Amino acid sequence: MSNLTSARVSQQRLWDRHESLARIGATPGGGVNRQALSKEDIAACRQLIDWGNTIGLQASRDEAGNIFLRLEGTDSLAAPVISGSHLDSQPTGGKYDGAYGVLAALEACQAIVESGVRPVRPIEVVAWMNEEGSRFAPGMMGASVFGGARSLDQITSIRDPQGISVGDALRDAQQAMADIPQRDLGRPTFAYVEAHIEQGPLLEREHKAIGVVSGIQGKRTFMVNIEGEASHAGTSLRSERRDALLAAMRIIQALTIHIHDEHDVVKFTIGRFDVTPNAPSVVPSRVRFSIDLRHPDSNVLASLGDAIAGICETHAAPCHVQVDELSSAMSLEFPQDMRQRIRDAADLLDITRMEILSAAGHDARYLHPICPSAMLFIPCHEGITHNESESITAADAAAGARVLTEVIMSLAGS
Amino acid sequence: MSNLTSARVSQQRLWDRHESLARIGATPGGGVNRQALSKEDIAACRQLIDWGNTIGLQASRDEAGNIFLRLEGTDSLAAPVISGSHLDSQPTGGKYDGAYGVLAALEACQAIVESGVRPVRPIEVVAWMNEEGSRFAPGMMGASVFGGARSLDQITSIRDPQGISVGDALRDAQQAMADIPQRDLGRPTFAYVEAHIEQGPLLEREHKAIGVVSGIQGKRTFMVNIEGEASHAGTSLRSERRDALLAAMRIIQALTIHIHDEHDVVKFTIGRFDVTPNAPSVVPSRVRFSIDLRHPDSNVLASLGDAIAGICETHAAPCHVQVDELSSAMSLEFPQDMRQRIRDAADLLDITRMEILSAAGHDARYLHPICPSAMLFIPCHEGITHNESESITAADAAAGARVLTEVIMSLAGS
Numbered sequence: 001m002s003n004l005t006s007a008r009v010s011q012q013r014l015w016d017r018h019e020s021l022a023r024i025g026a027t028p029g030g031g032v033n034r035q036a037l038s039k040e041d042i043a044a045c046r047q048l049i050d051w052g053n054t055i056g057l058q059a060s061r062d063e064a065g066n067i068f069l070r071l072e073g074t075d076s077l078a079a080p081v082i083s084g085s086h087l088d089s090q091p092t093g094g095k096y097d098g099a100y101g102v103l104a105a106l107e108a109c110q111a112i113v114e115s116g117v118r119p120v121r122p123i124e125v126v127a128w129m130n131e132e133g134s135r136f137a138p139g140m141m142g143a144s145v146f147g148g149a150r151s152l153d154q155i156t157s158i159r160d161p162q163g164i165s166v167g168d169a170l171r172d173a174q175q176a177m178a179d180i181p182q183r184d185l186g187r188p189t190f191a192y193v194e195a196h197i198e199q200g201p202l203l204e205r206e207h208k209a210i211g212v213v214s215g216i217q218g219k220r221t222f223m224v225n226i227e228g229e230a231s232h233a234g235t236s237l238r239s240e241r242r243d244a245l246l247a248a249m250r251i252i253q254a255l256t257i258h259i260h261d262e263h264d265v266v267k268f269t270i271g272r273f274d275v276t277p278n279a280p281s282v283v284p285s286r287v288r289f290s291i292d293l294r295h296p297d298s299n300v301l302a303s304l305g306d307a308i309a310g311i312c313e314t315h316a317a318p319c320h321v322q323v324d325e326l327s328s329a330m331s332l333e334f335p336q337d338m339r340q341r342i343r344d345a346a347d348l349l350d351i352t353r354m355e356i357l358s359a360a361g362h363d364a365r366y367l368h369p370i371c372p373s374a375m376l377f378i379p380c381h382e383g384i385t386h387n388e389s390e391s392i393t394a395a396d397a398a399a400g401a402r403v404l405t406e407v408i409m410s411l412a413g414s
Numbered sequence: 415m416s417n418l419t420s421a422r423v424s425q426q427r428l429w430d431r432h433e434s435l436a437r438i439g440a441t442p443g444g445g446v447n448r449q450a451l452s453k454e455d456i457a458a459c460r461q462l463i464d465w466g467n468t469i470g471l472q473a474s475r476d477e478a479g480n481i482f483l484r485l486e487g488t489d490s491l492a493a494p495v496i497s498g499s500h501l502d503s504q505p506t507g508g509k510y511d512g513a514y515g516v517l518a519a520l521e522a523c524q525a526i527v528e529s530g531v532r533p534v535r536p537i538e539v540v541a542w543m544n545e546e547g548s549r550f551a552p553g554m555m556g557a558s559v560f561g562g563a564r565s566l567d568q569i570t571s572i573r574d575p576q577g578i579s580v581g582d583a584l585r586d587a588q589q590a591m592a593d594i595p596q597r598d599l600g601r602p603t604f605a606y607v608e609a610h611i612e613q614g615p616l617l618e619r620e621h622k623a624i625g626v627v628s629g630i631q632g633k634r635t636f637m638v639n640i641e642g643e644a645s646h647a648g649t650s651l652r653s654e655r656r657d658a659l660l661a662a663m664r665i666i667q668a669l670t671i672h673i674h675d676e677h678d679v680v681k682f683t684i685g686r687f688d689v690t691p692n693a694p695s696v697v698p699s700r701v702r703f704s705i706d707l708r709h710p711d712s713n714v715l716a717s718l719g720d721a722i723a724g725i726c727e728t729h730a731a732p733c734h735v736q737v738d739e740l741s742s743a744m745s746l747e748f749p750q751d752m753r754q755r756i757r758d759a760a761d762l763l764d765i766t767r768m769e770i771l772s773a774a775g776h777d778a779r780y781l782h783p784i785c786p787s788a789m790l791f792i793p794c795h796e797g798i799t800h801n802e803s804e805s806i807t808a809a810d811a812a813a814g815a816r817v818l819t820e821v822i823m824s825l826a827g828s
Contacts, residue, residue, distance in 0.1 A: 198649075234708050234774035279547075386693075386697075
């Protein structure tokens with residue numbers, strides 16, 4: 001065995017933990033449904049804490065529902081190196097999105113513990129609360145509160161489709177984890193490194209094992225509320241109807257035309273669409289739909305996003321429309337010296353690598369403003385993600401965890 | 415007091431019963447949510463049975479969940495005259511749709527009892543199960559099983575959006591009513607008369623108190639299932655997406671154009687629209703939407719309806735689409751001699767009347783094939799219905815109940 005710390009990374013153990021975790025909230029289609037603060041999400045955090053305990057990591061949680069496992073450093077007062085991602089999933093999500101980054105960080109800590117090396121700085125594995133934003137929109141909630149971009153008050157009143165608020169769900173989660181010590185929100189952080197599956201096809205196509213993430217493309221999210229009037233499907237005249245669904249169709253068609261981009265760079269998605277009263281023989285009185293808009297060029301993103309409200313208003317008649325912007329994040333670039341640490345670790349381990357822009361948003365977005373941050377990607381088969389058939393290989397998972405281990409050790413010092 | 419039986423109809427009592435019933439499943443917006451076989455629907459049936467008990471009507475229920483209250487005739491072996499409607503509602507329905515026809519029939523029976531007249535034929539008040547079809551589609555379930563157009567087996571496997579089947583819900587309802595005797599499904603029926611609010615603006619506009627319903631316009635209902643593929647809103651290329659929501663938009667636009675009718679006679683409604691997984695940052699993998707298509711001319715209805723599947727298939731790519739027809743009912747005309755009884759009763763009572771086509775479907779559709787059937791309408795403010803603000807006047811309600819009483823007595827004999 002090499003005398004590098006990362007030589008202690010166990011491909012089998014890392015893979016087995018993915019399989020164990022995927023049983024929590026497993027779906028018939030082979031994926032997971034572990035939405036933020038659900039009992040499945042809490043059970044997954046419990047499992048993580050149990051694994052941490054077996055190697056001596058001390059668990060804590062903060063008021064935003066983030067979970068931390070701390071490996072003590074020789075200088076316990078030094079700001080920690082944090083690494084992790086999230087354990088929540090989309091309703092029909094895959095087994096690796098988020099989970100990989102948390103388990104790779106746990107594996108890195110276990111490799112460090114087993115190697116007998118004592119890091120100078122403490123190392124903390126983190127599972128951020130609600131990255132996905134599917135149950136409670138917007139996503140990256142826990143990381144954004146930790147990073148200070150949102151206050152706890154801003155998120156607690158947000159409700160899921162069943163009317164349960166983030167505040168209520170956090171209280172339930174905290175009761176279920178009453179035995180885990182609570183820590184203050186936020187903290188000085190020395191550096192943050194997040195491993196994640198690529199969620200795109202580039203690494204696989206280019207036969208590279210590691211993506212050194214240059215930055216994250218910008219994203220703006222909106223909620224469009226259309227108010228019409230309920231009426232009887234058999235009696236009300238078309239000319240007198242105020243059909244919220246047909247207004248939504250016209251609006252979406254106009255948005256699609258406006259946002260169309262022949263180079264296929266812009267990402268425009270309507271993922272959530274709720275109709276009221278949603279009954280076959282009633283003309284819809286209300287439609288509420290989400291818009292997810294992304295573009296790597298912050299200027300293009302700004303101009304496309306700024307046009308949305310006007311387009312909705314132009315095409316809403318005879319209904320009323322209101323457009324709320326839920327989140328707005330411009331494109332960002334990770335610092336070169338952090339990216340260099342990933343390149344160096346990959347080269348040291350003779351693992352292939354390439355630079356890559358993250359098209360998806362990640363928790364790292366909200367750490368970037370408060371500490372030097374970086375991300376590394378591993379390949380994801382055919383780029384299929386947010387889908388039950390998401391898949392990765394055990395070898396790629398282990399290679400990513402080895403690189404991560406070396407990066408963490410280079411930051412923590414020994 | 416006139417010596418007509420209908421003189422015993424009490425406007426106040428009839429109105430009070432509407433108010434009492436509207437408390438069961440009351441919504442904040444002033445309407446009711448009493449979906450088929452819900453606990454609210456069952457509670458409304460209970461209330462009806464209690465009222466029937468106080469005037470000596472004997473309650474029974476059949477396997478399809480229909481509830482009957484029988485006023486015995488001097489010839490107890492004669493086929494009964496049945497009158498009623500339904501107590502279930504849309505999710506945000508009004509207080510009078512359906513409830514009026516049941517309470518008017520109950521009021522007619524009470525007037526007959528209090529007048530001391532003994533009808534020759536038994537008279538039965540009925541509350542048909544699931545007329546609305548909002549929780550379990552299609553509607554008019556109980557009446558269609560009673561009339562033999564559908565079998566019990568055909569309806570029991572239908573599920574609501576929560577996955578509960580009609581069979582399960584019927585079992586629960588029957589347990590809750592274990593003390594009410596069960597009767598065989600179907601029965602020889604001498605005649606059926608249904609009173610209902612118009613659900614359109616014509617009677618009010620023409621200042622007529624009674625609509626003598628000439629027939630019911632035809633209706634076909636469909637469910638369209640579009641299968642695409644879930645993918646990540648931030649990473650998947652537009653050109654590679656199989657977005658079920660955008661396919662639904664294209665299909666609906668094409669259907670709207672095809673079905674457009676400059677004379678505004680055709681009724682085309684997409685009332686239910688469900689997206690999977692319905693998460694803001696996931697490209698929709700599946701959309702399921704309803705189509706409600708009506709036209710008074712059966713030939714036009716047939717040709718428009720027959721074109722739907724082809725249009726869906728033409729515009730679904732790159733998704734797959736499947737179109738299922740849930741129900742198909744051509745336009746029908748009620749027999750002239752039944753309509754004449756309503757005209758005669760209105761004239762006898764000096765109540766204004768006009769002929770009217772029912773644009774909405776009603777339970778009477780399924781009684782029409784098995785016995786002489788008829789319907790009478792009362793005005794409904796501005797034609798607003800399937801809406802919490804649906805409204806009628808107490809005077810119109812009472813006038814309709816008086817006409818109904820005379821029609822029932824003319825059929826039952828004395």
